[in-house]
Amino acid sequence: MKNFEQSVEKAVADGVVLGAVVCAKGKVNYSKVFGNRTLKPQAEQMERDTVFVLASMTKLMTSIAVLQLVERGAVKLDDDVAPLLPVLAKQPILTGFGEDSTPITKERTGPITLRHLLTHSVGGTYEFANGDVLQWRKIQGLLGKPAVTVEEAFGHPLLYEPGESWCYGTGSDWAGKVVEALSGLSLEDYMKEHIWSPLGIKDITFWPAARPDMANRMCSMSIRDTRSGKAVQSRKPIEMAPGAQEAFGGQGAYATMGDYTEILNSLMVDDERLLKKATTAAMFRPQLTGDSRQALNEAMAHPEWAVGYYPPGTYNWGLGGLLVEGKTESWRKPGTLLWGGAINSAWFIDRVTGVCGAFGCNLLPSADPQIELLMKGFEEDIYGKAAADRPKTRL
Structure with a gap:
């Protein structure tokens, strides 16, 4: 992990990012915090229980509920x-x-x-x-x-x-x-009863203001300054759905990266605490055909709009995220499910390799190229560690 960690530490020192939290589970169990979650009115270090805006990472949980x-x-x-x-x-x-x-x-x-x-x-x-x-x-x-x-x-x-x-x-x-x-339940209450509680996780919600214990651990929003190119703390809060009176299943949740990764891991190891094995398998199968599949791959041929690392390859959409359908130039195996959120956070689940992970960072604008390089480095090191731990074949 040294090269990846050195890259993020340098990014923090250079003002590329205020801070980040990363987690991985499966063949590689890893978590690391970098930098600060806030700078004003005083600097406070990033912690493993720092709460992030999930933005479109919320979509996976809504898919599970459905x-x-x-x-x-x-x-x-x-x-x-x-x-x-x-x-x-x-x-x-x-x-x-x-x-x-x-x-x-x-x-x-x-x-x-x-x-x-x-x-x-x-x-x-x-x-x-x-x-x-x-x-x-x-x-x-x-x-x-x-x-x-x-x-x-x-x-x-x-x-x-x-x-x-x-x-x-x-x-x-x-x-x-x-x-x-x-x-007959609100989306918050449904997920609390059927997704979060079965996994024993408590640090996910659509309403952090109603959870002082979480609100006090929120990561500040930062923006990329157009003049200096550095990440600076926003002078005022930036919300995905300001004034929302109901939960937005596509963008409205907040979570720690550790608790979110527990959801990823449950799907990866297929422990049936959330979904039956047959249903989980369906999540990781291609759902698009014909014109729909073609339109997706045309969009992913120029992925600058999407948060994350998306090398050239063949993609589809599963019942929870973008699906690697064919071989790409990266380490991901076909069948890998992944996606990101507008505030430059992302997740992945590779059931073939046996790794999953989440990268948490609150920064705008979306799809920041410098943050995406760090996301790529995170995945690359996780996969490298998984490969290094693979048992050696004896002749």
């Missing part, structure tokens, strides 16, 4: 769940804009399924990721207005018929609403 309900027979992956999502269900397909900027739409004809929601093939995306959605929200007078519910934030038209293409987006947030509708 799949648990599928296991219990409450719903099927390919059921039409539109009746449970009235705001999304009534949204048409946005096909363009007229000369007077009037949106041109057509009626959606196909179903909306949980498989569509979990694999980003439902047609709903974020305004920052698509100019047409941005323009539609601008025309509606919605830009700059805090959205306190999933419906307010993402109740805009779809970009294509569900299942006919792929765009990274809001499906997990809507899937969280399905979990609430079917379980």
